[in-house]
Amino acid sequence: MQNLLSALVAAALVTQSPLEVEPNVQNSHPYVGLWVTQDGRVRHELLPNNRYVEARGTRERAYEGRYLVTGTHIEYWDDTGFTADGDFIKGVLHHGGMILYRR
Numbered sequence: 001m002q003n004l005l006s007a008l009v010a011a012a013l014v015t016q017s018p019l020e021v022e023p024n025v026q027n028s029h030p031y032v033g034l035w036v037t038q039d040g041r042v043r044h045e046l047l048p049n050n051r052y053v054e055a056r057g058t059r060e061r062a063y064e065g066r067y068l069v070t071g072t073h074i075e076y077w078d079d080t081g082f083t084a085d086g087d088f089i090k091g092v093l094h095h096g097g098m099i100l101y102r103r
Contacts, residue, residue: 029069035093035100042098052076 035044043055054063065078072088086095093100
């Protein structure tokens with residue numbers, strides 16, 4: 001019985017998309033906070049509830065959505081359906097040809 005229950009739970013977790021994950025599931029990873037390009041034009045705020053807000057220039061909320069960090073990799077799902085990803089390398093976020101630094 002225990003093996004059957006474990007298999008059912010594992011199957012449910014595998015089929016669940018990141019958009020269906022509870023917002024507070026991953027609030028303890030080390031990358032929460034503000035990430036900014038050197039010129040300050042692009043700013044990603046990674047919130048502890050797995051939501052992000054991206055500012056571009058004077059547009060403070062240019063993009064918003066969910067994100068998921070796995071190790072040093074980040075996946076973004078914008079609320080409009082756009083997807084993107086990036087990697088944290090030696091304390092720097094590499095995303096879409098941009099380099100963002102923690103502020």
